[in-house]
Amino acid sequence: MQPVLSVNRVKSVERDWADNHGGSTWPLMTRAGSAVAELACHHWPGLKYVWVLAGRGNNGGDGYIAAARLRAVGVTVTVIAPSGEPKPDTDAYRAWQEYADQGGTLESNLPYDSPDLVIDALIGTGHVGELKANLVDLLNRVRERRAPVLAVDAPSGLNAATGQADLALLKADRTISFIAYKPGLLTGQGPAVCGELVLETLGVEWPSGGFWSDGEAVYLDRALDRPARPGDSHKGQFGGVRVLAGAEGMGGAGLLAARAALAAGAGKVYWHTSPEQAKSALIAQPELMSTELTADYVPDGSIHVLGPGLGQGDTAGALYRRLLLDDHDARGVLDADGLTWLARFPKPVHNWVLTPHPGEAARLLGRSTKDIQSDRCQAAMELSERYQTTVILKGAGSLIAHQGRLYFNHPGDPAMATPGMGDTLAGLIAGLMAQGLGAEEAAKTGAWWHAKLGAQLAQRYRIVLATDLIEAIRLR
Structure with missing residues (x-):
């Protein structure tokens, strides 16, 4: 059984981790982005060309780290950032700089060709309500390419707290969830749109006490024992x-x-x-x-x-x-x-x-x-x-x-x-x-x-x- 944390609880755990590790969450972002790149190479061997859809927040930062790691092993990467580069003085901005230092550039629109894989690092667990019109158009055009999708923390358009999905959601073939599973990945429309779930804890240990805001929550991800039947049964x-x-x-x-x-x-x-x-x-x-x-x-x-x-x-x-x-x-x-x-x-x-x-x-x-x-x-x-x-x-x-x-x-x-x-x-x-x-x-x-x-x-x-x-x- 694996713990399930609410979206807000994950943020709290990240802050607690940073307080005990020099005050910075940057190491968590580098681990997350590296895990995305490793997963991409493992499940889609022979990758030659990857698109990374990157937002301006931490989810986009994970995408920039993944892009840099993939470039380092010879994969051609195009980063599409419809909202532009991240805000200065953030972990995401630092991740973008690392990618840029390798010669990486940003595109605001999709190329005309098709990739071997799309890494969705647009929104992650931050989606609430309806997707903006420009993102709806972008995701519709991504779907037309029919490339496999690896979602970072949550597919764009899925509410990771509730499992509700926007009609324009980008369905994933695999979703990598960081630190813990989020509830919206496991119920509602989540199971239908996340594909295969992968958990990467990033080496973070959870504090003792309730995992959920109102108590303990866990994902039953393995077989539960059925009643035994002794040899002398009747x-x-x-x-x-x-x-x-x-x-x-x-x-x-x-x-x-x-x-x-x-x-x-x-x-x-x-x-x-x-x-x-x-x-x-x-x-x-x-x-x-x-x-x-x-x-x-x-x-x-x-x-x-x-x-x-x-x-x-x-x-x-x-x-x-x-x-x-x-x-x-x-x-x-x-x-x-x-x-x-x-x-x-x-x-x-x-x-x-x-x-x-x-x-x-x-x-x-x-x-x-x-x-x-x-x-x-x-x-x-x-x-x-x-x-x-x-x-x-x-x-x-x-x-x-x-x-x-x-x-x-x-x-x-x-x-x-x-x-x-x-x-x-x-x-x-x-x-x-x-x-x-x-x-x-x-x-x-x-x-x-x-x-x-x-x-x-x-x-x-x-x-x-x-x-x-x-x-x-x-x-x-």
Whole structure:
């Protein structure tokens, strides 16, 4: 796991580092620019001609250092600086002078030829709002060259704090992030426009304490362990899941959730549904047990999945009241229609994992979907605080929030944008909880494997279905 720092926190860390290293951030800029040049040469071997798009700030300074380093190894470099040279008495100006001392010059417009690589050092983490008209025109013409792009800290046009992107954003093939990952690279539109992420810490150590402005935040960039199964195991050791989902005509959602819980390793899985729909379980997954979905259900010690395809009828309302209002020991995963009931009758739900998509999150917070997507990090943290539980805000780069901690998940793949993926995630998390994982660990582990396995399947299939993913969950 790697720390994620807010944009302002990174600036604070840089100042602290400078205070302890002679008062200058210049060494950090030289390391950053050198890292860009090294990455360019490593991933695009045989480079002969590179464009560097350079702004007037520190991001441009990184670009000038990279340009100087590339020239030193024989690469032809053209620096395009649409706003001119950096301001005097800045690190960026010093970097420009180093480049100029090598005989490097600046261009304000694009050459007519095409490069082997474009290094985007225009804005970095400083982008907020809309791109200026001159930059929009420049980036549009860069895209026409169809050259690969290496973004420095963030693609131009991406808000590195929120993950919102300008329509004219220059999509990157790779993005190198300095000191720590920034939140906007990992959620919202970030995963779709950053390409492969590379972290370069520049040798900076983070101070102790919270990484995020409101607590700890980390990027789950490696596999999380699933529950072990001892050699003398029997099914009774792995808990039970009861899926109360899939009202008449909406059985697919409940069946997917139940199958995912079984694939995750739960010892016993019951699907509460109509007798007619229960027949499908015998065909699709005979290992499942089924029983009728009724309003007088009495909770036991199982983990529950409440909501997928449940509807908003009287039975659904009775189940919500029984599990969420009356039985304070009931626990599990609340998804889909279950979240709609929670929005109607809000209360703290300590024992439940909430799995809203942006529209459901908007209802839970009484805001618009656009507002949720404008700052997904803040929305996830607010949901967790308001409902006092673990929350997974779904979408590209899902976020897990729990007691002031924020986890940025594996980005998954667009091929996973298919029906039933949320139902499968709910069942997977419930299956992990049944085997003894706490809500926070089950949410992190389930969300990570859900996205990772989907991304792996996307290497083979153009479209990944929920049933494909369920089969993959069972594999090691």
